[in-house]
Amino acid sequence: xxxxxxxxxxxxxxxxxxxxxxxxxxxxxxxxxxxxxxxxxxxxxxxxxxxxxxxxxxxxxxxxxxxxxxxxxxxxxxxxxxxxxxxxxxxxxxxxxxxxxxxxxxxxxxxxxxxxxxxxxxxxxxxxxxxxxxxxxxxxxxxxxxxxxxxxxxxxxxxxxxxxxxxxxxxxxxxxxxxxxxxxxxxxxxxxxxxxxxxxxxxxxxxxxxxxxxxxxxxxxxxxxxxxxxxxxxxxxxxxxxxxxxxxxxxxxxxxxxxxxxxxxxxxxxxxxxxxxxxxxxxxxxxxxxxxxxxxxxxxxxxxxxxxxxxxxxxxxxxxxxxxxxxxxxxxxxxxxxxxxxxxxxxxxxxxxxxxxxxxxxxxxxxxxxxxxxxxxxxxxxxxxxxxxxxxxxxxxxxxxxxxxxxxxxxxxxxxxxxxxxxxxxxxxxxxxxxxxxxxxxxxxxxxxxxxxxxxxxxxxxxxxxxxxxxxxx
Amino acid sequence: xxxxxxxxxxxxxxxxxxxxxxxxxxxxxxxxxxxxxxxxxxxxxxxxxxxxxxxxxxxxxxxxxxxxxxx
Numbered sequence: 164x165x166x167x168x169x170x171x172x173x174x175x176x177x178x179x180x181x182x183x184x185x186x187x188x189x190x191x192x193x194x195x196x197x198x199x200x201x202x203x204x205x206x207x208x209x210x211x212x213x214x215x216x217x218x219x220x221x222x223x224x225x226x227x228x229x230x231x232x233x234x235x236x237x238x239x240x241x242x243x244x245x246x247x248x249x250x251x252x253x254x255x256x257x258x259x260x261x262x263x264x265x266x267x268x269x270x271x272x273x274x275x276x277x278x279x280x281x282x283x284x285x286x287x288x289x290x291x292x293x294x295x296x297x298x299x300x301x302x303x304x305x306x307x308x309x310x311x312x313x314x315x316x317x318x319x320x321x322x323x324x325x326x327x328x329x330x331x332x333x334x335x336x337x338x339x340x341x342x343x344x345x346x347x348x349x350x351x352x353x354x355x356x357x358x359x360x361x362x363x364x365x366x367x368x369x370x371x372x373x374x375x376x377x378x379x380x381x382x383x384x385x386x387x388x389x390x391x392x393x394x395x396x397x398x399x400x401x402x403x404x405x406x407x408x409x410x411x412x413x414x415x416x417x418x419x420x421x422x423x424x425x426x427x428x429x430x431x432x433x434x435x436x437x438x439x440x441x442x443x444x445x446x447x448x449x450x451x452x453x454x455x456x457x458x459x460x461x462x463x464x465x466x467x468x469x470x471x472x473x474x475x476x477x478x479x480x481x482x483x484x485x486x487x488x489x490x491x492x493x494x495x496x497x498x499x500x501x502x503x504x505x506x507x508x509x510x511x512x513x514x515x516x517x518x519x520x521x522x523x524x525x526x527x528x529x530x531x532x533x534x535x536x537x538x539x540x541x542x543x544x545x546x547x548x549x550x551x552x553x554x555x556x557x558x559x560x561x562x563x564x565x566x567x568x569x570x571x572x573x574x575x576x577x578x579x580x581x582x583x584x585x586x587x588x589x590x591x592x593x594x595x596x597x598x599x600x601x602x603x604x605x606x607x608x609x610x611x612x613x614x615x616x617x618x619x620x621x622x623x624x625x626x627x628x629x630x631x632x633x634x635x636x637x
Numbered sequence: 638x639x640x641x642x643x644x645x646x647x648x649x650x651x652x653x654x655x656x657x658x659x660x661x662x663x664x665x666x667x668x669x670x671x672x673x674x675x676x677x678x679x680x681x682x683x684x685x686x687x688x689x690x691x692x693x694x695x696x697x698x699x700x701x702x703x704x705x706x707x708x
Binding site for chain 2: 405406407428452453454455456457458488489491493495557559560
């Protein structure tokens, strides 16, 4: 490994030049190449991101389209291993056609070693991928193995390109539809963040590297006991309990400043955001009633599970905002594996050792109540707002099941009155938050205005810990 | 490119807010569904013109049913 200063040759103007891309990623003047420029198709370097040390590698699309051979793959392995030794984030800038065909199986072996290095580093240092051009074949699975994948408008990820698809299946499809930001951001879940251009892709990657690489200390004293301007969570929620709302402004009010949402368009019924809270990096998981009524389903449970495991492995505390009517019913869900994939979320929360605080804002019903970091799964603290309801199901649904015969036997003209009376009774006996408080599955009922302070206190009081596991891309 | 907006879940169509021919922006409410005791807005996922609105108030939509087409 040789350390050279930034190459003096500034004449190149090819936007795909890896040195230009690495320079754009790091703070001005901080780039230090850790190898001489060669024909391997990879360049790696050290630098700073917002003043935090980081390591990055870039495939060199100007050399055989960035195809990965033995030498280039060794550079990537060196970069990842160095990051693990130095405990700094490692970022990969991808623009590569995959393994070098001319090298044959030797190149496949080399690409496999890159994957192995990524898995060795998984959960030990943050790994962030930025896909700036096509990343095909082996280059597709590289980003997919890392913690977070950012894709610019020109980014493409696919296992086999349009021509192979056409010759094998007869499907006519272009690269963008096959593996662009739209399919991967919305349908496949491969990509966490999509951006309009390369510049903003690098900017998002920088934010994420700073959040994960320099997490900071939580400082509850910096939060006033009553909500400051712009941080009253209930102010952005509707007054009517049955009205759906977008939870993103609630997440924004919770955090010190807007964070970075991951998987914003895939499985949007749960929101996963990294951001700063009382000065410290946290992960926020929130049901979004605007989508699918906020129900959990197979995809959203899997999305949240991966996020929980990533945060746990990197030592990032979790805040869980719960407003969930249940798991989405239906044949499609059952066949889609809502049981198998839903179980991932139960596993992820139950194994997590980072401080993790739950707030029930409106309702938490049934199996989804358990899944959203309940007391039984080991939550650090569970808070609820005064009007929250924690129950097996909503009162009216419960009455329809518990009193089906009684309701059927009642004369039709009296049925609705009876139903209303039974619902009222059900709310009194089983509804609201009091019963949950009584048996200790909710620790305290708190006012919306004191929410930030109470959550910060709970996180600060819990011992800092970090899960000893990798972050498999669930 | 036309974007089809389809029902994410079984629901009743409670209110139709937009009409065919309207210019809509990402995030605009097109229709409000009622399901799981919740009023759930269906929003435009891209900017464009609402080419078609395939539902009426009182309809029941199944998962995957077409609600609107935006161009």
